[in-house]
Amino acid sequence: MSEKAKGKMKEAAGAITGDEAKKAEGRAEQSKAEAAEEAKQREKTRQEEAEAKKEERELDRQRRKDTGGLLGNL
Numbered sequence: 001m002s003e004k005a006k007g008k009m010k011e012a013a014g015a016i017t018g019d020e021a022k023k024a025e026g027r028a029e030q031s032k033a034e035a036a037e038e039a040k041q042r043e044k045t046r047q048e049e050a051e052a053k054k055e056e057r058e059l060d061r062q063r064r065k066d067t068g069g070l071l072g073n074l
Contacts, residue, residue: 011030
């Protein structure tokens with residue numbers, strides 16, 4: 001079960017029983033889970049951008065090689 005779902009369950013249990021502390025704890029767990037998901041997505045995006053940059057450098061290197069280096073086919 002995800003942390004976000006656990007937080008929702010705690011919040012709901014707190015709402016049913018009138019326990020404000022439990023509701024707050026549930027909301028805090030949900031926020032924590034959302035922050036972790038966002039951090040994971042940012043890391044995934046960072047890795048994809050790094051891979052794309054690496055591939056672009058490799059394509060540039062290959063183009064220079066195919067055209068005879070930095071000076072072209074002089």
